[in-house]
Amino acid sequence: MTNKKSSNYPSLVYANSSGEIFDYPGLDMAGRRGRSFFQPDVEDLIPLPEGSELFIIPESSPIAWDPFQEDFVVFDTELPDGQALAVAAFMAPAYTQTALAAYRRESQEPLPLFAYTAVGWWKGRFWVPAFRSDRDKRQDIKGFRQEEVIRKTRATLKKFRKNRLIQHLGKCSLTYGCPAAKNFFLGRYEAPLPSSPVCNARCLGCLSYQPEGGPPSTQERITFTPSAKELSETALLHLKRVKNGVVSFGQGCEGEPLMQAELLEATVALIRKEHRDGTVNLNTNASRPKAIEALARKGLDSIRISMNSVDPRFYDAYYRPKGYRYQDVLESWQVAKAEGLHVSLNLFVMPGLTDLPSHFDRLCGLIDRYGLDLIQLRNHNIDPDWYMDSIGFDNNQEPLGIRTMVKELKKRFPLLKFGYFNPPVKKDKR
Numbered sequence: 001m002t003n004k005k006s007s008n009y010p011s012l013v014y015a016n017s018s019g020e021i022f023d024y025p026g027l028d029m030a031g032r033r034g035r036s037f038f039q040p041d042v043e044d045l046i047p048l049p050e051g052s053e054l055f056i057i058p059e060s061s062p063i064a065w066d067p068f069q070e071d072f073v074v075f076d077t078e079l080p081d082g083q084a085l086a087v088a089a090f091m092a093p094a095y096t097q098t099a100l101a102a103y104r105r106e107s108q109e110p111l112p113l114f115a116y117t118a119v120g121w122w123k124g125r126f127w128v129p130a131f132r133s134d135r136d137k138r139q140d141i142k143g144f145r146q147e148e149v150i151r152k153t154r155a156t157l158k159k160f161r162k163n164r165l166i167q168h169l170g171k172c173s174l175t176y177g178c179p180a181a182k183n184f185f186l187g188r189y190e191a192p193l194p195s196s197p198v199c200n201a202r203c204l205g206c207l208s209y210q211p212e213g214g215p216p217s218t219q220e221r222i223t224f225t226p227s228a229k230e231l232s233e234t235a236l237l238h239l240k241r242v243k244n245g246v247v248s249f250g251q252g253c254e255g256e257p258l259m260q261a262e263l264l265e266a267t268v269a270l271i272r273k274e275h276r277d278g279t280v281n282l283n284t285n286a287s288r289p290k291a292i293e294a295l296a297r298k299g300l301d302s303i304r305i306s307m308n309s310v311d312p313r314f315y316d317a318y319y320r321p322k323g324y325r326y327q328d329v330l331e332s333w334q335v336a337k338a339e340g341l342h343v344s345l346n347l348f349v350m351p352g353l354t355d356l357p358s359h360f361d362r363l364c365g366l367i368d369r370y371g372l373d374l375i376q377l378r379n380h381n382i383d384p385d386w387y388m389d390s391i392g393f394d395n396n397q398e399p400l401g402i403r404t405m406v407k408e409l410k411k412r413f414p415l416l417k418f419g420y421f422n423p424p425v426k427k428d429k430r
């Protein structure tokens with residue numbers, strides 16, 4: 001990578017087939033939103049966050065901005081070992097992308113389920129179009145000392161030999177390196193309570209279950225249903241030792257927790273019988289309003305509703321719901337607010353889709369109608385081409401830009417918060 005004084009904008013980066021990455025000072029980084037290329041504003045650029053990864057896009061050609069031709073160009077240079085390949089960043093948690101990586105790809109085979117953010121080289125380092133969307137440090141890589149993670153995980157596994165859920169989380173911590181599982185064993189922040197091997201949706205980008213021909217799933221789905229005793233024992237161990245602790249049903253390594261509604265009700269009742277403090281949260285596709293009402297009355301504190309889009313066409317095309325409708329999700333949102341729960345919207349961020357004016361208007365309409373406490377701005381972990389083709393995305397609107405969308409939402413809803421993680425909920429809020 002060149003360290004000479006570079007221009008006033010990041011230059012293109014590309015890779016060879018052995019994974020070596022190079023910069024090309026004559027061409028500038030380009031970004032993508034929806035199906036079109038653009039150059040992210042310099043104000044939108046930050047150094048690549050610590051804990052991020054760089055991915056080489058197979059069978060691809062990078063797209064760059066040529067400042068001399070003043071146009072986007074395909075960088076299809078032949079290298080000694082084949083064509084130049086595109087590079088994308090998979091950012092560390094708590095960072096939200098504002099532009100996708102720009103490349104052309106012939107292959108129809110979907111890329112693995114990660115977010116592919118634009119990346120360039122400038123002033124001796126990598127830069128990305130993104131912003132930190134949550135100040136909370138719970139998943140910052142420098143906060144994890146592996147030696148301590150191993151020691152505390154092993155000690156807890158020894159102490160809770162009979163608890164299958166804790167044993168499952170042990171594998172998540174030591175084998176998969178799941179930050180939520182590590183935080184459970186370190187006794188801090190938020191702990192995961194996966195409970196359901198089954199789901200009533202068939203999301204295109206499901207991280208834990210992918211049919212033949214789909215992209216590889218990145219998480220192994222839990223294969224058993226823990227008991228209320230195992231779930232509550234895990235939750236109580238965490239909530240009793242963590243100030244402002246959070247425990248959450250609904251993890252990437254499971255199906256839909258509301259498919260185990262009665263089990264969750266029994267678990268929340270056991271937790272609340274023994275412990276009033278701490279936050280019991282539910283990450284969910286919110287498909288069952290009645291179950292959410294019952295859980296709220298048992299002592300649930302908050303829910304996080306996941307949506308790829310507030311546009312029912314794109315929602316249905318992505319979630320492919322089985323036995324529920326987009327309308328049920330909205331009814332759950334309404335019930336949750338009526339029951340006084342803290343409600344977050346986990347809005348999968350896809351630049352050029354999430355920030356469309358029509359999408360913005362619809363989102364504002366829903367917030368006006370139901371109220372909302374927090375929007376979690378998580379990057380959509382999916383191959384953008386495969387995703388947009390699969391949901392039939394075609395667009396003739398000029399996107400607002402993700403940062404502008406957030407700014408406009410803040411202006412319109414001053415009490416609405418933005419973040420990335422499930423916050424502890426203050427009891428007087430319940």
Ligand code: SF4
Binds near residue numbers: 199201203208254
């Ligand atoms: S709701 Fe969750 S578990 Fe179910 S298909 Fe979608 S991502 Fe997978």
